[in-house]
Amino acid sequence: MTAYPTSPQFRENARAALADGQLQKALGNVRTNFIAKRAAVADRLPEFEALRDQARDLRDHVLAHLDVYLEAYERKVIESGGHVHWARTAEEASRIIVDLAKSRGARSVAKGKSMVSEEIGLNAALERAGIKAVETDLGEYIIQLRGEAPSHIIAPAVHLNQEDVEAEFRRVHTWLPKDRDLSEPESLLAEARAELRAKFLAADIGVTGANFLVAETGTSIIVTNEGNGDLSQILPRVHVVVASIEKIVPTLEDAAGLLRVLARSATGQEMSVYTTLSTGPRRADDLDGPQEYHVVLVDNGRSNMLGSEFEEMLRCIRCGACMNHCPVYHAVGGHAYGWVYPGPMGAVLTPSLIGVDKAGHLPNASTFCGRCESVCPVRIPLPKLMRHWREREFERHLSPAVSRAGLGLWAFFARRPALYRFVTGLTIRALAWAARGKGRFKSLPLASGWTAQRDLPAPQGQTFQAQWKAQQAKQRKRS
Amino acid sequence: MSDQNKAGTEVRVGLLVTCLVDLFRPGIGFAAVKLLEDAGCVVSVPSQTCCGQPAFNSGDRANARAIALQVMDAFANVDYVVAPSGSCGGMLARHYPELFEDDPALSARSRAFAAKTHELVSFLVDVLGVQSVQAAFPHAVAYHDSCSGLRELNVRDQPRTLLASVAGLQLREMKDSDVCCGFGGAFAVKYSDISGAIVSSKTACVEASGAHTLLAGDLGCLMNMAGKLARDGSKIEVRHVAEVLAGMTDAPPIAAAAPEKA
Ligand code: SF4
16 A cells, blocks of 8 residues: 555646556546536426535535534444444554454455545554455455555545456456456456455454434434445444544435435536445344344544535535546646545545644645536635645645745836836746747746747747837827 | 717726836737827826736735825826736736725725726726727737636627727637736746647637737736747737727837838
8 A cells, every 4th residue: 555645746647647658548537528518407407406405505504513413423324333432543443443453353354445444554554453344345355455455435446447447357357267258347347246255254343434424313314325334233232333523414305415416526417326225233123133233423524614614615515526527637647645535625624633744745736726616515615725825835835845936026126116027027038038039948947847848939029018008198198 | 089978078098008018018008008198098107116906916004004195196197998808807806906905095085096997808898888899900809808807807899899890801710819928927927837828729729710910908918929939930910909909000010020121
C-alpha cells in the first residue's frame, strides 16, 4: 500500500501521472463516460435541479442538529439489538474494529467498499493484528491485489485499463487455466466473483461502510452495483458498519430523496443496482443475518468542521461527480492527490482531515473553473471552500515565499493607480518593443512558468488607459 | 443611434477595461467602447488598475478588499460597470459581496455595486436588448465558453446570438466548448505542466472543429489558448469576441506578428 499521505509531493505525483501513458488512457474513460451519462439522466428528470436544492437543505438541516440525530440513531441501533462505538480519531476507530475482531477470534474479514475504512487505515491495522482483510468490491479487490490505494471515491480502480486488470488476474490467480479467456469485462467479473465466494464463506466478520445512517430506524444503507455489500453483511457472524458521523439522515424518506440524486450524479444511473438496508442483528424469525451488529461512528476531525467556514463540505454524499467533471482530476487522476479523497472534494476535505500544512497543494491546484460546484448534488461551493484554505495558508504564511513576494509587489502597485499606470506603461512598451515583428515570446525572464508550456502573446503597444487618455485630450481640444 | 435609452435618460457605463486588456490588448477595450456606444451608452473609463482577483484567489483578503473598495469608489458615479471579461465581471458581481459580507455598511454597498456590474456581451443582449451587430467576418469560428462567464454570469447564448448576426461568419461549435482551458490565473504558472495538459486537450478540440478563428470573452483564456496554438505551430487565429462583434479585426490576432510593412 502507498505510504499515505503523499499530498506534500503533489507536484511530483502530478508530473509522474502526466507522463504515465496507461494512466492517461484510463482517464479518458472518466472524461467521457461519467459526464455524458450524468448529463443524460439529469436531462430526463425535470425536477432534478429542485431535488438538488432539497438535498442541500436536508443535509444542512442535519448538520445543524447533528448531535440530536446521532443520539436518536444510537438509541435505535441499541433498541434493535446492535452496539454503537464512538471513535474520535482514525486510530481509535481502527482499534475498536481490530479489538472486536480479535476478541471474536476472527481470522479474516470480508469488506464492502468503504472510503472511511481507507481513511482510518483499517486494512493495515487488521494486517498488523494478523487478520486478513478481503476487499469484495471488484475495483477494491483489484487494487488490493496490486497493493494500491483507490484513485476515485466510487470507482477505485478507474486508473486501470481492462488489460491492466487482466494482467493482474493472470499474475495472481495462478491456479486457473492459463488459456482462459479474459477479454471481456464480464469474464473478469465472473473470475473475481468465483474467487471471492470462498472468501465470503470463510470470513468471520463483515465490514461495510454506509451511504446513509437513518436516525428514525437505526438503519444503515449502502448502495452497490455488484451486491457484494449484501454478502459482506449477511454471511459472516458479525457485521460491523463503519461510518463517519455526518452520514446521518433523519428518516427513510429523507434517505430516499438523497438516493434519487446520488446515483444520478455518480454513475448516471437512476438507482444503483443494489440498495441494502440493515438494521440490527438477526432476529429470531429472520432467515439470515449476522449474530452481532456493530456500528463504529468516526469523527476524525469532522466535529471541528462544524461551525467553521468548511461546514458545507460535510454535506457531501460521496457521489464523485466533482472529480468526474474536474479538468485537473482528468489530467492527473486520483493518486496524485496523495491521500484517500481526490478531486475537488478531496481538495477541501483532505486539508481538514490531515492538515493544510500537508495538503496545501490540493486547494491551490485548481483553476476555479466551477464545474464541480455546477454538478454537485448537494451544491457544495467547492471553489469557495478551496479559496478559504488558500486564505488560511496565506494567514499562516504557508504559501511559498516567492509567490507571496510577487503578490505583495503586485498589490503595492495595484493599490496606487497613478504609479501603476506609470510603471506598467513603461514596461508594456518595452515588452512590445522586445517582441516587435514576432507578436509573442517563446521565453522570457520571470515568465518561465508560463513559457514552459506555451508562448506568451506580446502586448500590442501602449496601454489602453494611456491611449484612452490621449484620445480624450484630443477630443477635448477639438471641441 | 442616440445616447438615450427608451426612457430618454442617458445610460452611463463605466468600462472596467481589465488589467490584461489594458496592458496586453487595448484593442479589445476600444472594441468594447464601440459596441457600447453603438448601443447608445455614454462610456467613461474611470482610473483603474485591476479588480483584485489575483489577491482574492491567493487568499489575500486584505489586499483584495482594499482593491475592491478602490474599484467601487472609482465607479461610484456610473449606472453600470461593464467588463469585457466574465472573470473580472464575476469578481465584481459575485465575489465583492463575499468579501464584505461580514461588514454591515459595505455589505449592502457591495451588493448594490454587484447588481450594476455586467460582462460586456451579456450586458449588450440582456440589459440593452441588442440582437444584432453591424460587422462582417467571413470565417468559420469556434467559440470557447470561459468558465467564470459561463458558470458565474450565465454567459452562453448571448455571444452566439450576436455572432449569428455577423455577416459571413459561420459558427462551428467545438466539442467540450464549456470545459476549462487550464488558465486559472496563477494556476497556469504555479502548476504549469497540469495547465499545459489541460490546454492541450482544449486546443485539440479547437483544431478538430475546423475553425479558422477561435473566439472567447476572456483575454486570460485567450492568451493561454493562443500561446499554446502558437507553440504548436497552428494556423488558427485567436481573437476576443468583442473585436469581431465590433468589426475591429485589422490588428493582428493574439500572439501573431504584425504583417511586414512594405
Ligand atoms: S462534493 Fe458534491 S460532487 Fe463531490 S463527491 Fe461530494 S456530493 Fe459528490
